[in-house]
Amino acid sequence: MKQRTRFLIGLSLLFLFLFLPDRGYAKEQNRIDETEQRAGFTIRAEIPENQVDKAKSYFHLAIGKDHEQTIKVKIFNNTDKEQTYQILVNPAKTNKNGIIVYDDLDTPLDSSLKLPITDIVKPDNKTVTIPAWSEGEASLTIKLNDQVFSGVILGGVHISQKESEEKTQKGMSVSNRYGYVSGIALVQNAETSIFGNTELKLKKINPMVDYGSKVVEAQIQNPNAETFDKVKIEGNITKKSSQKILAEHTIDSARIAPNSFLPFQIDWGKDSVAPGTYIFEGEAKDKEKSWKFKKEFTITAKIAKEMNEQAVVKFILPDWWKQWTIICSISSVLVIGYLVYRRIHRSKKEGENE
Known part of the structure; x- marks a missing residue:
């Protein structure tokens, strides 16, 4: 009986260990570290004298009328090969998750943005080449x-490793790009706040x-030259002349870039879209x-x-279903293990009796 108890306890601990969430977390951490390592370089903004807040690691500069200056970003090549980096200046935009991004080249600029940063800040060179284990x-x-x-x-300023293309066996090109961004906030008065909530x-x-x-x-849309911070956004869709909510979505803490719009998306779900007024x-x-x-x-x-034909059907299982599946799997393994153990034990006893 003691051996049987020890066997069952050991088997339970083994399977509980296999299903511990820490294992998944460790794998995720390793994946993130590997991605950062594969980038092979880092950057650092060289903060100038007209920096509004010198404690900030990004450029927050007060520039007057008829202003001209040069700013620099250090690039550290942490690989054993010479690397070439592309330099781009991008306006801030807001993505569908309520996050301000600086590498979106596809979304058009908002109509309220009259003076984009690309009209004021320009890289002296589109690319920079740096030797192995060196800085530029x-x-x-x-x-x-x-x-x-x-x-x-x-x-x-978005700095990325220049795309390297390799021909595959089928003649297709494969490219990988890693990049970093150093933010640039420009004001004409050092007292001007980056944040606001006008409209x-x-x-x-x-x-x-x-x-x-x-x-x-x-x-x-945020039509003003100020950044919205920590905005909760909720929305739903109903059929006209009906109170039934067909779909809804919430973003708890969104940030919206100046003179940009947040593409707030409500997922319709697996149901077909019907023509009509909503x-x-x-x-x-x-x-x-x-x-x-x-x-x-x-x-x-x-x-x-078009929406119904182009959509890809996704089945998302609730968390309780996943947990129940794990519990059932562990229980099944324990029962099978116990039955195997009992059969072996019974066979030994029968052998001893003979």
Whole structure:
């Protein structure tokens, strides 16, 4: 009996160990570390004298009318080979998760942005080549020709390893790119705050397919030269003349770049999209203010057909189902182990009796 108990306890501990979440976490940590290591380089902004807050690691510069200066970003090549890096300056945009990004080249600039950072900050060279285990620098020129602006102009210098293309056996090209961003915030008065909460607007509604999912995208616009911080955004969709919510979504803490829009997406789910007139209703709020949105939109028969045909069906199991599957698997293994053990033990006894 004692041997049987010890056997069952040991087997239980073994399978509990195999299913511990720490193992998955460790694998994720290793994956992240490996990605960072594969980048093979790091960068550091060289903070100039007109930095508003010298404790910040990104550029936060006060620039006056007719201003011109050169800023530099150090690049450290941590590989045993000479590397070439591409230098790009990009305006700040806001992605669908409510995160400010500096490497989005596809989303068009918002109509409220009259003076993008790309008109003011330009790299002196589009590429920089650095020997193995060495450091170099990217130089950028800031030039404001008799121009004035209010608020903050936000962007970043994006530095990435130049794409390396390798021919596969089928003649296709494969490319990998790793990059870092050093933020650039420009103000004309050192007292100007980067953050604000003047106004949010609903620009338009787009029914569409995004990465295989049927979504309704509501473009929440920040039309002013200030960054929104920690905004909760909620939204839902109903059929016109109905109170039943067909789909809904919430972002708990969004940041919205100056003069940009947040593509707030509500996943339609696995149900087919039917043509008709719908209502989007939403609200954005921070600690001080709130903005309510409501807009009617129509999904035509053509758009509904395209969305249904282009969407990829996804089956997402709830967390309780995954946990129940693990418990059942462990229980099954324990029972099988016990039955095997009992059979072996019984066979030994029968052999001794003979």
